[in-house]
Amino acid sequence: MVPEPRPLPGPRWLLPSALTAEADPDRTGRSGRPRRTVRDWIVDFGCFLLAVVIGLLAADTVSGDPNIPPGLAVADQWLGALACAAVWLRRRWPLALAVAMVPVGLLSNTASGAGMVVLFTLAVHRPFPYVGWVAGVTLSLVPFVFWLRPDPDLPYAAAVALTVLVTVSVVGWGMFVRSKRQLLLSLRDRARRAETEAELRAEQAQRLARESIAREMHDVLAHRLTLLSVHAGALEFRPDAPREEVARAAGVIRESAHEALQDLREIIGVLRANEGGDASGRPQPTLSALDALVRESRDAGMKVHLDHRVGDPAGVPASVGRTAYRIAQEGLTNARKHAPGAEVSVSVAGAPGDGLTVRVSNPAPVGPVPAVPGSGQGLIGLTERATLAGGRLDHGGREDGGFEVRAWLPWS
Template sequence: MNGPTTAHAPPPRQPLRARLTDATLIAIALALALISFQIQTNETPQLPTALLTADRLTGLLGCIALWWRRKYPVQIGIALAAASVYSETVSGAAIVALFTVTLHGSIRATAAVAAISVTALSTYQLLWPDHLAPPLTVFIIIVLGHAATVAWGLTIRNRRALVTSLRERAAAAEVEAQLRAERSEREARQSIAREMHDVLGHRLSLLSVHAGALAYARTAPPDDVGRAAEVVRENAHRALQDLRDVIGVLRAPVGELPLPAVPDVLELVEEARASGTEVELQDDAGLTTGERTIPEVQGRTIYRMVQESLTNARKHAPGAPVTVRISGRPDDVVVAELTNMRPATTPQYPQGSGTGLRGLDERTRLVNGTLDHGPTDRGGWRVRLRLPWPT
């Protein structure tokens, strides 16, 4: 059995504009051939009849051959230039062919075709000189005509190359702009995910701790149950409010709604203490009290670090004392460190997904800082944030 045959697609057709250009150049070459024919007819014949017939037939075939000048520019250019040594009527077609080689061929091919054409026409003038002009004048006219043709072709060629380059640059710029937009969208999504995790994770961890306490201590006094239920209700309300704030920041123009800063760390500490976590705050830099200020981005990063670390401490080290230290000075660095002791009881969530720390590490790298975290020698856990402190 014969194998399947593959149908070859036909070559693409030339655009209408290109075909019109070809037809125009062929018409110009025919007009020049007719002028040469008329001059030969009016003058006293110098050439044998057979040579005149070959001259005119070559001129006609040369004009027809120009229809394929785009496909075989160098071959047609060399053939017509060489034919100019005996055919005067083909000289117009040879000039058109030289122009085509200049547009589509290499510089070496252009120089070769131009040299052959000048040599052939000069030889024709030496064999059958024109009595109306001196040979030197005719030679200068031939050289200048060929130089003008080559210069015209190079000008159009360079212009086309420039237009093509500009189009490629525009296409590349469009692709680059699309990539930048996709990257910005991806970064915006990551930023939204970090904000949602930081804000809701903190509140929901408080809810989980107190809801677990209510479920465990069912025989506790009514007052303790009521306080725990009040904490659950209050943090549920704050979680909803924080969610509204995050959505509001996304909808509102940039900078319209306030974002957390270092002084808001005091509120985090108070919330943790109210939930039963022993927290010690050591602020040697004076940022939480307002004695010194730090840029908003660095301040918000410190706040998110303390928030995430307190959340993790409640989840993975319930009941363990926590120490928050903030130190540093302007024009140097600021260091925020949170350390918790070994948990007294088995944590409800012994392992986490690490999403919060990864998001915090991304925040830190955006402000050229470093984040370190790991176990301590006493079985606890430490998170250390180091940021530049510009003034």
């Protein structure tokens, strides 16, 4: 399973370059701040070059303006140079640098290019409330700046309108870039989550498949191995039995062992198959195989009374019929282990729309019960089977000391 990316500590909007860097060791330095990539260096150099070019153009207008004293023009150019140098810090402290550029832009025309770059960076890396406050203060000071230092080439109103338009455009462009990056991060995070959920679903499907195979192995093999255990125990406790009875028990043991091996090969074939389905091609038992199951139990020496009231067993849905077969099989297996010699009653009845009822019951054993090992998971697995099929299953002791399994399965 792919782990989800570890979130960066603290609110995401307080982190430097939160929208351009991920919590990735390849992008994060020892100090915890994201390292600049080649693209970042190119973009930063381009922003610095743009700030310098605009600053040089503004410096020419300042130095050529006779209304500005030479000392003030020199100070203006020095402030502009420092502002251009500060552009390299825009990724680390975008908000603090933007706030500092407000009074600098009021005092220096040469710093106007750096101010626009810093304002754009603020719009990219910080939410709108911070951008709105800084941009609002900057726009409110524009009329005062041109009243204090009029533009020699443009009228007052045109200069103010042009500066406001450029400032709003820079802020809008920065917010557009921020929204685009947020969308990309959201899509990337959604893709990670989708991949993680897909792997979790695959693991869950594998787990359910393993549980289904384990349940199938128990249902199939327990019936066969119980026959082996019961008849082997009978031969052990009655070594002086007649030859015919010994031969019949040996035949049942041989047949049960052969069937158990065959069923085990089928299950292993399913596990080894690259594609879904039964690799052996042998169909799973349904309600139509119930007569053969009862006949096999009778051949093994059990007394079984079958009350089959389903007129067309082939018309029962395959999943419902298979579940009913497994319930009857497990009931016969438990009766053979815990009530040997008792007559077992198996009844199946139902119709489309009414559902299918399966009942397996046996009275109390008449003699001592041999100790046959059991896991106790068979009835639990049958309850799960019935529930998954949309039905229910109950089991418990009877008043006469016997045991009964009752199940109802939907038949639409």
